[in-house]
Amino acid sequence: MPPFDVPEGDPFGPHNLPYGVFSPPGSSERTVGVRLGDHVLDAGAAAHALGSPYASLLARPTLNPLLAAGRTAWSDVRRALTAWVTVPAHRETVEPLFHPLSEVTLHLPFEVADYVDFYASENHARNVGQIFRPDAADSLTPNWKHLPIGYHGRSGTVVVSGTDVIRPSGQRKAPADAAPVFGPSVRLDIEAEVGFVVGAPSELGRPVPLGDYRDHVFGLCLLNDWSARDVQAWEYVPLGPFLGKSFTTSVSAWITPLDALEEARVAPPERTHELLPYLDDAGEEPGGYDLRITVTVNGHVVSEPPFSTMYWTAAQQLAHMTVNGASLRTGDLYGSGTVSGPTERERGSLLELTWNGRDPLELPDGKRTFLEDGDVVTLSAWAPGPDGVRVGLGAVTGRVVPAP
Structure with a gap:
């Protein structure tokens, strides 16, 4: 089907237009692309052909120049792209610049600066608290309702969807073991998350308030924060996640701009504790997103976590991670944390789905407590769009391969 003739209701129709970076068939050159249906538009070539003043931002091997250009440029470029793929007068010029999605090579769409999860x-x-602190009076830590808890990850191991995930090795020590041992992780897990991509930077020493969120965050994508639970359990006291998290983080090849998700904005869950002023979003626009995530292992659906249940919003997370004066850089990526709903079918990690291995999942190819070599995990999602049409998020997939 020609790229202009996207079926009505396609989740990657002209109401969506996520950004990526691709190489055309038979070429190693990278350039910015925009997805329409099952095709990719060479955005830089289209901008040049149509005389766009933003051609220099789009004819690049990474999204970073566009990200750095700021909100006005983001809006202008989106309006132009929408016209290029919908106005019949542009069809003769633009249609030859599309490539079938199945024939291009997709790359990590932006250079990652810092990574926070x-x-x-x-x-x-609460699930994690009940698993590891079953006798505690409250399964939440005392600070949880007062601030968004997070940690700094390793930006250099963020990879694009489709990249193999090498089983990590490290120290682990079960409670009954006399001493730690070293070897491949035997409790390799997933975390179904949403990642937020920072475009416009901020000045060192100046916090970013809640109301400035949309001036700095360009868009979002699905993210899988692979986790070695046995390594993590032994190392995390007292400073938190390290080698159990830093080996690989997978992101989608497609970044959905925030402007494509206006109809998906929802209020977050009701706050149960009074928030400090810099986190108080009572007077702000709805900060949550109604994203419906599906998790599959080897093609079998194991969970459907709803992002609308997330207590802390992306705007609050941005405000908190800069409130001490930490600056934002173009290409910063921050993950939402594992998305889990209130029911068993909505848990976003195997740790929760199997209750730390106690209740194995029954899959067509056998039982699973944690991931085995050869397992393929895919996260996909959609959000409500205009006039009842869905907005598709680019999937993120990874296959587990043995430790070297």
């Missing part, structure tokens, strides 16, 4: 789902936090 949060812990924003109350359902997930």
Whole structure:
């Protein structure tokens, strides 16, 4: 089907237009692309052919120049792209610049500056607390309802969807073991998350307030924060996640601009504790997103976590991680933390789905407590769009391969 003739209701129709970076068939050159249906538009070539003043931002091997250009440029470029793929007068010029999605090579769409991961789902936090602190009076830590908990990750190991995930090795020590041992992780897990991509930077020493969120965050994508639970359990006291998290983080090849998700904005869950002023979003626009995530292992659906249940919003996370004066850089990526809903079918990690291995999942190819070599995990999602049409998010997939 020709790229202009996207079927009505396609989740990657002209109401969506996510950004990526691709190489055309038979070429190693990278350039910015925009997805329409099952085709990719060479955005830089289209901008040049149509005389766009933003051609220099789009004819690049990474999204970073566009990200750095700021909100006005983001809006202008989106309006232009929408016209280029919908106005019949542009069809003769633009149609030859499309490539079938199945024939291009997709790359990591932006150069990652810093990577931060949060812990924003109350359902997930309570499940983890009940698993590891079953006798505690409250499964949440005392600070959880007062600030978005997070940690700094390793930006250099963020990879694009489709990249193999090498099983990590490290120290682990079970409670009954006399001493730690070294070897491949035997409790390799997933975390179904949403990642937020920072475009416009901020000045060192100046916090970013809640109301400035949309001036700095360009868009979002699905993210899988692979986790070695046995390594993590032994190392995390007292400073938190390290080698159990830093080996690989997978992101989608497609970044959905925030402007494509206006109809998906929802109010977050009701706050149960009074928030400090810099986190108080009572007077702000709705900060949550109604994203419907599906998690599959080897093609079998194991969970459907709802992002609308997340207690802390992306705007609050941005405000918190800069409130001490930390600056934003173009290409910063921050993860939402594991997305888990209130029911068993909505848990976003195998740790929760199997209750730390106690209740194995029954899959067509056998039982699973944690991931085995050869397992393929895919996260996909959609959000409500205009006039009842869905907005598709680019999937993120990874296959586990043995430790070297």
